[in-house]
Amino acid sequence: MSFFRLIDKGKGPTRLFVGGVHGKEGLSTIHALKKIQSRDVQEGKLIIYNCDTSKYISTLDKKYYQTPIGKEIVRLIRYYKPEVYVEPHCYHEESYISLTDLQRKEKIGVPPLIELEKGVLIGSVSPFIRTSLFKREDVCLTLEMPCINNQDLSFDQELNLKPKLAFDLYVDILKKIALAQDRKDLENKMSEKYPLQVERARKYAREFFGEYPPF
């Protein structure tokens, strides 16, 4: 069953995190999303949604937004009108190269994802929704970690070290985003630890969306 949690701390920004948007990713992302607690939000709202397993269709494929889950996501965005929208995804190791390929824009039309560290990647969201459903100043972020294997599901203690480090960082970034006041605040906090990555994200956003912000 899909997972839904609304954390409401009154006035402030609205954030929407939607995990498991395609395929079996929700089986991995749910573990991270469940780690976010009420105390991780200081003001404003955070809506957390994790989708059930569905057929895998890339969000870069226009048809995705005609599927039931694609339509549901558009409905959620229209309803909550978040200033901060995050899609936690996961990837299989063999996809790492194509996701981070510096020629990705030439090959499939969108910029590569950027590795923060430990296999955690960031990028923007599908251009189909970035420019049509959000304002320029909104934060729109895709976050990727290696998918968690079924045998790792006896979790926390059992997960072997490399995926565990990626998972912990992924949860950490989600919490950072949940705490950030606005885009500037988030950019500043991310720049402290990942200045080169934020600079690259800025460059890609400029090239791809014109004056759009990096995430």
Ligand SMILES: [Zn+2]
């Ligand atoms: Zn994905």
